[in-house]
Amino acid sequence: MFARFFDWYENRHDYARKWLEKNGGEVVGCFCSYAPEELIYAAGLLPVRMLGSHEPQDVTEPHIFGMFCPFCRDVLAQGLKGRCDYMKGVMLAQSCLHLRQSFTSWKNHVPADYAFYLYMPNKVQTDHARPYFKGELEKFKQSLEQWTGRTITNESLQGTAELYNENRRLMHEVYDLRKGPNPPVTGLEAMVMVASSFFVDKKEHNAELERILPELKSRRLDRETGGRLMIVGSENDDTEFVKMVESVGSSVVVDDHCTGSRYFWNLTQFTGDIMQDIANRYLDRPPCPTKDWEERRRFPHILNLAKEFSVDGVILIQQKFCDPHECDMVPLKEFLNSNGYPTLFLEFDVTVPVGQMRVRVEAFLEMLGVEELF
Amino acid sequence: MAEYKTEPLKCWQKAKELRLKYYKDYQEARSKGGIRWTGGAWAFDAIPAGLGRDVYNVTGEPYAASLAFDKKLSMECLEAAEAKGWARDLCSYMRNYWGSMYLGKYAFGGEYPEPDFCFQDHICCSHGKWYQHVAEYKKVPYFCIDVSVGPYEDVDENRLMFVVNQMHESIEWLQKITGRKYQDELLIEAVENETRSTSTWAEICCLNMAKPAPLDEKSMYSLYVHGTLAKHSREVADFYEELRDEVKYRVENRIAAVPDEKCRLMSDTQPPWGFLKVFRYLEKFGAISIGSLYTFGLIGIWETKPDGSWGPRTTPMQKGETISSRDHALRILADWNLSKPEWQHFYDPNLKTEMMLQIVKQWQLDGVMLHLNRGCEGLTCGIMENRLGIAEAGVPIMTFEGNMGDEREFDEKRVIARIDSFMETLGMEMLEPSANTASP
Numbered sequence: 001m002f003a004r005f006f007d008w009y010e011n012r013h014d015y016a017r018k019w020l021e022k023n024g025g026e027v028v029g030c031f032c033s034y035a036p037e038e039l040i041y042a043a044g045l046l047p048v049r050m051l052g053s054h055e056p057q058d059v060t061e062p063h064i065f066g067m068f069c070p071f072c073r074d075v076l077a078q079g080l081k082g083r084c085d086y087m088k089g090v091m092l093a094q095s096c097l098h099l100r101q102s103f104t105s106w107k108n109h110v111p112a113d114y115a116f117y118l119y120m121p122n123k124v125q126t127d128h129a130r131p132y133f134k135g136e137l138e139k140f141k142q143s144l145e146q147w148t149g150r151t152i153t154n155e156s157l158q159g160t161a162e163l164y165n166e167n168r169r170l171m172h173e174v175y176d177l178r179k180g181p182n183p184p185v186t187g188l189e190a191m192v193m194v195a196s197s198f199f200v201d202k203k204e205h206n207a208e209l210e211r212i213l214p215e216l217k218s219r220r221l222d223r224e225t226g227g228r229l230m231i232v233g234s235e236n237d238d239t240e241f242v243k244m245v246e247s248v249g250s251s252v253v254v255d256d257h258c259t260g261s262r263y264f265w266n267l268t269q270f271t272g273d274i275m276q277d278i279a280n281r282y283l284d285r286p287p288c289p290t291k292d293w294e295e296r297r298r299f300p301h302i303l304n305l306a307k308e309f310s311v312d313g314v315i316l317i318q319q320k321f322c323d324p325h326e327c328d329m330v331p332l333k334e335f336l337n338s339n340g341y342p343t344l345f346l347e348f349d350v351t352v353p354v355g356q357m358r359v360r361v362e363a364f365l366e367m368l369g370v371e372e373l374f
Numbered sequence: 375m376a377e378y379k380t381e382p383l384k385c386w387q388k389a390k391e392l393r394l395k396y397y398k399d400y401q402e403a404r405s406k407g408g409i410r411w412t413g414g415a416w417a418f419d420a421i422p423a424g425l426g427r428d429v430y431n432v433t434g435e436p437y438a439a440s441l442a443f444d445k446k447l448s449m450e451c452l453e454a455a456e457a458k459g460w461a462r463d464l465c466s467y468m469r470n471y472w473g474s475m476y477l478g479k480y481a482f483g484g485e486y487p488e489p490d491f492c493f494q495d496h497i498c499c500s501h502g503k504w505y506q507h508v509a510e511y512k513k514v515p516y517f518c519i520d521v522s523v524g525p526y527e528d529v530d531e532n533r534l535m536f537v538v539n540q541m542h543e544s545i546e547w548l549q550k551i552t553g554r555k556y557q558d559e560l561l562i563e564a565v566e567n568e569t570r571s572t573s574t575w576a577e578i579c580c581l582n583m584a585k586p587a588p589l590d591e592k593s594m595y596s597l598y599v600h601g602t603l604a605k606h607s608r609e610v611a612d613f614y615e616e617l618r619d620e621v622k623y624r625v626e627n628r629i630a631a632v633p634d635e636k637c638r639l640m641s642d643t644q645p646p647w648g649f650l651k652v653f654r655y656l657e658k659f660g661a662i663s664i665g666s667l668y669t670f671g672l673i674g675i676w677e678t679k680p681d682g683s684w685g686p687r688t689t690p691m692q693k694g695e696t697i698s699s700r701d702h703a704l705r706i707l708a709d710w711n712l713s714k715p716e717w718q719h720f721y722d723p724n725l726k727t728e729m730m731l732q733i734v735k736q737w738q739l740d741g742v743m744l745h746l747n748r749g750c751e752g753l754t755c756g757i758m759e760n761r762l763g764i765a766e767a768g769v770p771i772m773t774f775e776g777n778m779g780d781e782r783e784f785d786e787k788r789v790i791a792r793i794d795s796f797m798e799t800l801g802m803e804m805l806e807p808s809a810n811t812a813s814p
Contacts, residue, residue: 061758062758062761062762063758063759063762064758065746065754065757065758067463067746067748067751067754068751094522096499097498097499097720097751097752097755098499098751100720100721100755101723101755101756101759104721104722104723104724104756104759105723105759108723108724108759117524117721117722119522119523119524119533121520121522121523121536122496122502122520122522123496123502123518123519123520123540126520126539126540126543128536128539128540128543129520129536131532132523132532132533132535132536132539135532136532289503290499290502290503293496293502293503293506293518294502294506294509294516294517294518296506320463321463323463323464323465323499323500323751324499324503326460326461326463326464327464327499327500327503327504327506327507328503329459329461330458330459330460331507331510333459
């Protein structure tokens with residue numbers, strides 16, 4: 001049922017090349033899930049989230065010091081290896097220092113016609129961020145118009161924002177089905193569904209979601225649900241890991257990842273000022289730890305997810321050297337534990353030692369009392 | 375026979391006393407009815423100054439550097455942080471600071487003094503999170519100003535006002551949490567002092583263009599630190615003017631920091647505080663580190679002069695500008711800080727490479743030593759691109775790995791071996807011991 005999503009996810013570069021052949025325009029690589037893709041799409045371009053390939057590499061050694069996260073180096077490696085040669089534009093929505101370096105090194109060493117650094121605020125909790133970010137979005141819009149020679153009208157922005165909202169609503173519907181005792185969607189399928197939406201024209205993605213949803217509602221999986229797990233942490237599109245977790249008597253029923261629920265969780269609320277509405281949507285998103293201060297708004301959101309999806313335990317994953325998540329990990333673990341949710345912490349690299357992690361996940365499930373193991 | 379004469383700095387003792395007074399004032403503030411707050415070295419310390427003349431702060435980075443200098447205490451602090459579960463690759467200043475807080479030990483004797491509130495700014499991933507944890511642990515209020523609005527060359531009204539509006543918001547917050555009435559005249563005075571102190575520090579750094587250099591970087595660490603402690607204070611601004619006059623005297627009288635100066639270098643990022651002796655090792659070759667973008671631009675405020683050279687930024691007072699209101703003061707404070715050299719590379723490593731090459735040219739340097747500092751993600755952001763850019767410009771460059779605040783990540787022998795190789799590349803040989811001694 002999810003074959004199309006898997007195909008998109010695994011053959012993202014082929015998809016982008018075909019999209020270009022069919023639609024013209026350009027592909028714009030977006031560094032970080034805070035990229036306001038609506039503006040790019042409204043300019044007749046295809047926004048594509050930059051992810052890595054989970055392969056060991058050494059081409060980034062001269063460019064990014066080894067104390068920065070493996071994800072940011074993996075992303076840059078894709079450009080240095082020429083895998084994104086069809087991509088004529090790149091943009092960064094300001095977030096962590098790690099991914100920022102992938103963008104600045106990309107700008108220095110990977111041919112591109114267009115590069116834009118969007119100064120997304122880090123303090124999203126102040127009201128002053130709203131007019132400020134709207135102003136920065138206006139600059140991004142003007143820059144895209146200048147590059148493409150096309151005018152981005154309010155009507156096209158409104159239409160795009162509605163299209164993106166529809167995508168978010170549809171993915172929410174899929175996620176909602178996982179709240180029940182026998183989720184008809186595996187964690188792996190959900191992960192690939194969301195990740196493929198980074199690469200695919202939202203019209204096509206919506207059409208596929210609409211196609212599978214009716215069938216999905218009556219789907220019965222030929223597997224036990226087992227322990228109901230949530231995965232929380234840094235960027236994670238490690239399908240091998242989730243496959244392993246779900247092969248040992250558990251199901252991933254929800255997540256808090258920028259590559260998962262955080263990407264689509266909240267909708268744009270329309271008030272008649274479309275640029276402000278888009279700005280507000282990104283400011284009000286479930287936050288990345290790097291934007292979650294002074295108040296902690298991320299933790300209550302995670303707790304709500306755990307409750308709504310009837311979670312038994314939480315796997316906390318973190319990209320090695322990811323400072324923002326490292327800064328949250330200790331209090332988050334305490335917070336979840338004190339709310340009755342056991343946790344397992346795992347550190348990720350470009351590739352993960354699946355065998356070792358299997359032992360730890362099995363032990364964790366045993367601790368949760370998951371009988372299916374035996 | 376040494377090439378140049380040398381002598382200790384006359385104001386060295388005053389520098390030490392001023393620094394100790396700063397930490398003591400903080401410690402004793404509460405017993406005198408005053409207020410104490412904690413935050414980063416880049417926090418807008420001029421803003422809480424408007425609460426009264428009895429407001430004292432401890433800035434986390436220099437405080438943690440003091441901890442790191444005391445290897446035994448530092449190890450206790452780092453282990454205390456690790457025992458709580460924090461990752462070892464997090465900012466080592468932050469881990470030292472948190473450890474000191476957990477242990478309840480103050481680096482300057484006695485118990486860790488509880489802050490009344492935390493006041494911070496944010497440009498690095500760790501900034502906002504550092505004091506979020508302190509505020510939670512100590513159950514005190516916290517305010518943080520986001521300054522990540524882009525490099526100074528791109529700052530416009532929208533970006534400036536995002537910072538200024540947060541500053542206004544912070545003043546309302548300060549009044550609310552302290553119950554004190556805010557005094558704009560004290561803010562104005564603090565902004566005047568800050569512009570004076572940070573511009574004067576840049577002026578002092580410029581004097582190091584002289585050959586022989588009147589200051590070496592190891593000594594500069596003990597001098598620039600005042601700007602990281604209380605750049606807004608009259609004491610620091612006055613001290614820097616006194617220091618500038620003495621350094622001028624040294625230049626006029628060719629009093630060298632390193633009497634055998636033959637080779638001029640610059641470093642980059644914070645040094646490994648527990649191993650400052652590597653700078654003394656350089657002197658055995660007649661090599662001097664005359665500073666760095668770090669020592670020049672962490673608190674020093676600069677501008678490009680009409681002839682294209684780099685020099686101290688002209689203060690509002692030098693321009694004949696009178697600061698007339700709270701809003702005026704905050705606009706100046708925001709604009710002034712957004713031009714800080716060490717904030718520019720957060721957006722583009724090429725901006726830092728350009729500044730470093732400007733220093734190489736203007737200070738007539740023979741080479742560059744980059745500290746790949748595992749303890750600070752902020753100042754090592756883009757550092758490998760800086761290496762490439764400097765090397766491409768034909769400037770000899772070496773790197774060494776270390777950590778400003780965690781001695782376990784510094785391999786002294788390996789670094790010394792790399793310095794030996796670098797010196798050989800530069801054609802430098804170990805000198806005979808000199809009769810003169812280096813400053814201070």
